[in-house]
Amino acid sequence: MTELLITRDLAFPVERVWRAFTDPSALAAWFWPQRFAPTAEADVRVGGRYRIDGPAVGMAVSGEYRTVDPPRLLVFTWQWDGENESTLVTIALTPAQDGTQLTLRHEAFDSEEARDEHDQGWRDCLDRLPGWLDG
Template structure:
């Protein structure tokens, strides 16, 4: 079993990054590419569920919120449609002098290959986040 950690610094306040990670409209706008035609459902509470669907490419992920501690910590399960292996994601947001440090830990993978694939996916997603943060209106 293995896991991955991604550490990024974003030049935006913690509250704004929190919104990007938890608001369904925000997630719809940046999480997956527009060509996926994404939709997002969020019930942001411990025990609440979320779903990110990309019907144009036939993929979706869903899970349950395990910890919701605004605006600093979010923990949720992660399960791809059609798969059995549920993993766990923890997002920690810490204020810095320049904005926000985002540390994402994704754990409980069955092997290194699954972790490597997810690391690439998270990098792709998080690469889109700064542009959304720059152009979004609160």
């Protein structure tokens, strides 16, 4: 199994970081660049579904929530429109002295190339997150 692991320290409370990943308007505001014209839907409950759409660039991802334990743990499947591969994302939020430690694990890739592409994508997304959290 091929996976990636990214950890970020964020100077914001756990509840605010949780909202960034679970509120559709928040997701649309930071997840992808605004030039993608992103929209998001999220039914944040076990068995609920989400979708993040970038209609300006013709890409979208969706999946199902597997674990929802606010505001600490969010596990969901990840599948790009038009792709057969489904992977698994785990977002763990841990209170830290100066805010929140975010740990992102994305696993079950069928190749190192797919993992590396997602690693770069997640890093780009997470680079935008502090700007939204600060807003």
